[in-house]
Amino acid sequence: MSLLTVGSVAFDAIETPFGKTDKIIGGAGTYIALAASFYKNQQNIVSVVGEDFPEEMLQQLRNRNVNLDGLQIKQGEKTFFWSGRYHNDMNSRDTLATELNVLEYFDPTIPDAYQGSDYLMLGNLSPQVQRQVIERLSERPKLIAMDTMNFWMDIAMDDLKETLKLIDVLIINDEEARQLSGEYSLVKASKVIRDMGPKYLIIKKGEHGALLFHGEKMFFAPALPLEEVFDPTGAGDTFAGGFMGFIASTDDTSFDNMKRAIINGSALASFCVEEFGTERLMSITEKDLEERIAEFVALTNFEMEQVIG
């Protein structure tokens, strides 16, 4: 199937307790596309970079079967840049710099070749841009998934609520779910949020795993316990990319298949945090991914022959 990804392609500079990078490649769209590229889909991407973005990285995306017709390259402008520093526990971070640059007036254009994309993953961007993409597609994709963040809840809640009415799967973290719903309990939050539009809600809890809610059903997948989390940047986007890459390649939106998609996303995210930025995602093979998924099966699988002894 074909998967259309919308999201930033950007530069990041990251500090963690383990070290510090110069400008490296980042952005939600990059992580989503890289993760999704482990699955056999036609991949399309709608995004924007400045003239400072390295052609070499674009070639790497093309090599992974990502069609870049929808990636605008703005001459005379600079690529979006984010810089952040993680605290010792890796669960919180300070933003040191955000330079919107090309993203400030991003007007997403959908190339003709992208019309009819079967699946759509809207990475974290302004809810207005996310909505524009949906409106500019001549046919509604089979499943529309979307990420967002607290920033948009603070400054564009009405816009966000409009966009939520149009999508199927919302993928956010626990703090964002609490802010969006006004509920502390994630079970209660999941009901409030699904009343806003999305029939499916995935709440990412970082090192504590992820929850999928649909109707009266719940599914939980843990994160793989790791010796060391080196750099959490992009883990959530990688999760989303693995999730939608798997859904698109299997062309199956059943709840049972979404469980498998979540395990795939979790496995890819567990690689992402092992090195800075996209490094680890660029180096793993399909076999590495299969082995990691087998670790998830071993981690969570139990046989309940005898319920009560």
Place this chain on the structure above:
Amino acid sequence: MSLLTVGSVAFDAIETPFGKTDKIIGGAGTYIALAASFYKNQQNIVSVVGEDFPEEMLQQLRNRNVNLDGLQIKQGEKTFFWSGRYHNDMNSRDTLATELNVLEYFDPTIPDAYQGSDYLMLGNLSPQVQRQVIERLSERPKLIAMDTMNFWMDIAMDDLKETLKLIDVLIINDEEARQLSGEYSLVKASKVIRDMGPKYLIIKKGEHGALLFHGEKMFFAPALPLEEVFDPTGAGDTFAGGFMGFIASTDDTSFDNMKRAIINGSALASFCVEEFGTERLMSITEKDLEERIAEFVALTNFEMEQVIG
């Protein structure tokens, strides 16, 4: 089989955002014995109360097949009392009062009828008392599990380390595992702690579930996502009681059976937090427990036919 539980039988007074109790029945030994009583074992308990402890509650334990020969009743003395207040997020609490009373000079005695107990669960008590119990058993039980807390790490680390050499399964929470090991990563912590003696380590993460470590194996069980956590008091002890009750009744200490035991413990703990103190544990039936376990299966179960799409 027979299960010997050692732990406090006590009074608690609890404040949560939902309300406040007078003195109610609590104590690690009480929660462990109540949870374990869902399984078909001979239950023995070593503990101590004052003359102020209600005979009615003792009768309820007897009704649940708990032999109280090892429960000392100290005339002229008062039962251990703890009082605490939970914060809004229910993850942290302040201790308002701790009155050791009969626990201050507790000298555990093992009735003859308890000798030969097949399984031993050492609830949170001074590591010296925990060790005394092990030393006073004529035969080593098939499996010795133990709980402890940061308090003993602060004031009796050497004693604690001596006791850890004698046990099989240590059951502690994530913060305690970090303090005991000096490692932030739970995977690293699990190695350091298992080098201290216990071959099995269970790390409880509260609402984020529990991890079991043994050799190179890991198993993760989530906590059931709940609409409301009413009172977390005793949830960890209930988990331990369900775990050891199941292990003893199945008389199977394999890793696969420990997984099932953890699911049983998690299911019982998920009931415990639904009302104040022991109320909910006293009201549920075996059928309730079976249904709750089925919810855990539904929450975590996935079939990975197709690994990568």
